[in-house]
Amino acid sequence: MRTAAIILPVCLCVVSAREAAAQKKDTVRTLKEVNVSARRPMITRKADRYIINVENSMLSTGYSGLDVLQKSPGIWVSPDGSIRITGNLSVTVMINDIVQRMSGPELAEYLKSLRSEDISKIEVIANPPSEYEATSSGGIVHIILKKARQQGVSGSVYAQYKQQGKKPYAGAGFSVDYKLKKWYAFGGYSYVRDNSAYIGKTSTDYPDKSHIYNFNDRINNNTRRQYRGGVVYDFSSDHTLSLQHNGNASRLLQGFYSTLTYDRPGGQVTGDANTDWHRTPKFSSTTLSYAWSIDSLGSSLKVIGDYSHAGRHETNTLLSIYSDPAMDRGFRTTTPSATDMYSAQVDYTHAMQKKSAVRTGFKYVQINRHNTILAEDDANGDWIKNPARSDDFRYSEQLLMFYGSFEKRILRTSIKAGLRGEQTYSKGISIISGEAIRRNYFGWFPSLFVDHSLQEEKGNSIHLNYARRVGRPAYNDLNPYRLQVNDFAILTGNPNLQPQYTHSIQAGYTWRHEYSADLYFKSTTNYIAQTARTVEERIIEHMSKNFPRNTEFGLSLSAPVAILKNWRADNGLLLYYSTAELDEVRISRTSISLKTAHTYTWEKVADIDLYVEYSSPSTRANSRLSAIFYTDIGITRRMWNNKGRLRLSFTDIFNTFRERELTEYEGTRIDFYQKRPTRTASLSFVWNFKAGKEFAKKKIDANNSDEKRRMGN
Template sequence: MTLRNILFILFLIFSSNGLRAQHSIAGKVADSSFQPLPFATIVLQADSSFIAGATADESGHFAISTIDRLHGHYTLTVSLMGYQTLKRNFSYPDTAFLSHIILARDKRTLAGVTIAGKKPLVIRKADRYIVDVENSFLANGNSGLDVLRKSPGVWVSNNGSIRIKGSQSVLVMINDVVQRMSEEELAEYLKTIRSENISKIEVIANPPSEFEAAGAGGIIHIILKKVRNDGFSGGVSTQYRQQGTKPYYGGTATADYRVKNLYLSGAYSYVKDKSIYLATNNIVYPDKGVYSSRTDRDNNAGRHQYRFGIALDIGKTQTINLQTLATVNDLNESFITGIRYLPGTDTITGVANSGRTRDANLQSTTLNYVWRTDSSGSQLKVIADYTNSSKTELNNFSSRYNDPLRNSTYRNNTPNNTSILSLQADYTKVLKNKTEIKGGTKLSAVKRDNEIIREDYTDDNWVLNGAGSNHFIYKEYLLMFYSSAEKTLGRVVLKAGLRAEQTYTKGNSVTSGQKFDRNYFGLFPSFFMMYTLNETQGNSIRLNYTRRLQRPSFTALNPYRLQFDDYTVLIGNPNLLPQYSHNISTGYTFRNEYTAELYFSRTNNVIAELASSAGNNVIEYQSRNFTNSTEYGVSLEAPFKVMKGWTVNNSFSLYNLSYRLDSFSINRTSFSLKSIHTIVWNKVIDIDVVADYRSPYVSANSRIPHMFSFDLEFTRRILKNQGRVRLFLADIFNTLREKETTDYYNTHIDFYQKRPTRIVGVAFSYTFRSGKKFSNKKIDQGNTDEKGRIGN
């Protein structure tokens, strides 16, 4: 099928009314201050008979369509928790009042309300599903990380790794801002967000064309509440936990303030994290030599995070936002390793001591302009971003053996600096016939300056090791365009899009003179379909397809050789190519709660870290392009209520994952099971129980055994419900550990590491508010994929 035929078919789908004529009405819901009210429920009736319904979007807009011709007399009912229900009788086509539907606050809300109906926890859309946090048990006394752990279909490990299904990690966004941190830093940041401030979470397994094509694991988008107190509001929280013999402690303070059309917000957090790890490594080489070691690792990390934002409303249709984020990390680690090596009949023993100090800083400034061009939700958005990341790191290493000829002392200094500048513009047009058209463009420029300075201690002097040193400069330019259209035809929602991305790259190894230029172009189509079988019962089916890519990290492209110890080396690969994946899934939802999904993903040129044996029995770790990988599986969600105040959410995932690298292949069928029990004992205590099991699985050319954790939490509300005290017990049975087994071309590697996962801790949080309500502004960022590849 030619491109012309594909475009013609898309034109017929989105420009025609299909086989059945559609009739619709649209409007906007706001409060008495003309601030939009998202998620209001709108119902259209005729003679008390239900005709159609809708839910207002984030900007308060809604549209109701029906296959029957509109004529005669109708009743429109608009409701939202905390506001008085509005009923309006009208005769079609007299619908001018719909453009400004005003809801008054329900003064009885403070005294308590009785909810007769129950909103579903999960709302399914054509290209994503939405977890309704603020109207569920998830809103009470949890952190942002807790909310993700307890959300259906989201899997969170204790070290902060987050995934949706199968084996792929995801990208996390908060109010359209991509969180570009390490897994551990992101986990700590999510702990500073209170669940009471979260409106909903969007889980997007296959992102549509308006998102960058980079990233294979999908997107989790956390949307904070848009309603805050006028005047001043804020909150403080603190946490302490015991990690074996070492402590962890930290605190956070946030504040928001409004003066007329000016909004100010800020936050600061600090974390001190001390811990001890134990690791063992056993290797059998092709020559039958055997290496074994045990390492005791002492960690001492401090992290500061700052945020400041300012937003200005220009009239009722335009907003300018400026936000600055900063993260400062100070890491100190010491390693003591006992070594036993049997290259043949001789036995070599030794002790290695190493220390690492790292200072890593990241600053990001975003300027965002939004112009709402009409009352139906159309808007123009322009974003300018600048991010700078810098790191200095020093590794000192010294080893002593019973064979003095093997002794060595050296140090590696690895500074780097990354700057990212990006500009993007997006336009959304909402039409009255339940059609939405989007289009946009983006330009980004990246420069990475990375250096490795290797020095050997020889004859009481530090001598530069030219072969182990490298200075590498990398430049990348990205030009992107996209367009998409979404249309509702009765019970069918169709969405299709196309994204084009051109990449220009230049690499220069100043030390060796090695250079490369690489340019590539890609088209990334996406298609989504959802058909509602029964709207009142919440039954629907869906089908979607996307093409995605993953670019190599800046560090992986650097042609360097970084030696960690006498037997372990990390090397770069300037020949890395981007990986491309085709993703397709289909699913069924029953009663808005029970879901089943089948999915398939095929990825070519898979980027994965390969462990292999080199000369002198040194193990090299290098990112390579595997030939391909294939993953297919099924995921199930089954929530239910045991009794009043006791709810259970169960998630199950079964998948098969295989990798192929030339003649080498690895394959495994795995499954994950998570059960979350929430018990609410009103005015006494809340109890949360989380059990999580993952069967053995594969990653690149390694096999990982099963993992199991069991956590217990107790939460007590105090200080007139504005404070929370939490006691938590993590990994009660102390079963979490990290273990990898690698067999590759007659080399066997058995690695084990135990973190202090059995943890007991206590946390306290308190919020304070004053004044009326106002809309909290959010900042969009544009340099999304690029930040994730910084890799400090």
């Protein structure tokens, strides 16, 4: 909420001699200060995106970054942490112009450590224009963090405690900004300790009628750290140089304690298996950028250089004992990986009269990745290397990209057209097997956006857009290795993977800025999906492959409702039909997701919020996901002139959140179930501080690249 204070001193002076004689002196009266408040709309829209103004909304306090996305209009977060704008295609996530190049689970863990108090707004870009890389078939979600607005020091500190069943969660952190004349510095740090316990069950039926039932307890002991910092120097009002560094590091320790029942043709076998899974992923990015504001119309030049590094050390140790001693085994797999990415980019915008602009730019990216697999077998307490299951994979990739776009407003119609070209050179080699990969390909990626205002003063408009996108295989998916996950599961790479291409069309209507209805259609060829099939005896192989086509069309609705003056509800609906052609199998399903978020302001007492979401059964590749339903509630108390906020919240209060996935392929049926401690109670406190005069907000540009997302895969 922005508040403009208008002080109107009105001097009431004597205007006649008669009044002067009666009053004998001048009378001066000053009206009291009048506060005029204006609430920024939660949703604002542009031709190629819409913007969720998190700051001062119901989402501004007491949530993690993943919670904010989950509760934002038009964004859907799956149980596994994948983020969608439409049906099945995951989005690319950016934070302050930096693409988060991590795997889906690692990105979800990172977003849990980001605080809602640090988020200013979120841009949702369903069909990214030509300025963005041609990846992200599912669109882009761009999180923009707050910047200080005052000369001097400002910032916040927070602490949170959460009870997750019998296990605790605790976190704390701070962010600070400092402005002194032409210098601006910022930084932040957060630390989270997350302990939890899951239960899971897997029932597998094989073509020969044999059956395996596996029940496991999973104990999680995780710590996560994230940090960011930077400095900006204004040479003048038009020239700015900035340097920023962002990073995160985690220690993820999981223990799986399983009991198995194996019904085979020769009789039943029972067993126990213990797995220790240790991971230490790290990611950092350093960006140097120069910005020149050329004229008052908005012409600009930006030069950006970026270096990113992702490293991960992972160890998976399994020891299993069966009633049939011939099945007893122990193995350990160590998989360290390191990825370095260098990029340089130039963007130029030439603004013209009559609301027209030309944009152009180019970018170069170099990626080097080294991934090692050390497989060892247990030999009476000693670990002996297994050369057949070990590997050493080297991969390099170069991207040359350029784009041009033109935008113009004609009366009440905005038009933006762009064309992007991307050349990819890639090669990889398995040092152990000698198997080599070489890919060279070029693609054109056009885009078009049309927005016509029906009643500009009321915020009513219609829009139509189109974009072609590409999805490159993740680095690990190209690695021709075979990773033994447990006694009955193998994860393997596929060096024959090709990129997938998506045509995306969207048309919609916006009413009063916030109400919207969109129809969309996406068609993907060379569709990349991970499927499961039986190989060897009772071994399930998980491998990504290219399939002919995946299509999806749907309807998205967003409708805020002011129930009372101090009671608002934001409602969303996503209805879609998806079809995947997987070899000889065609999988289709219609799915619907519904959510409603209510906020009620109890004056001088507290803010109360309620969130409810339901998603019907859906599909992912050759798997069927069950329905999900949950309800969250929270109470926030403002303190010390709004400088402090105390929040008490409860998630999944009816304990209805379950995860179930059914996979059927080539005669094998895998029924997976998992229950996390989703019913939690949390208490958090935030204190905001500031001192100094107002100054202009700074926006620090960073290198936008899909490769950072792929680095973690």
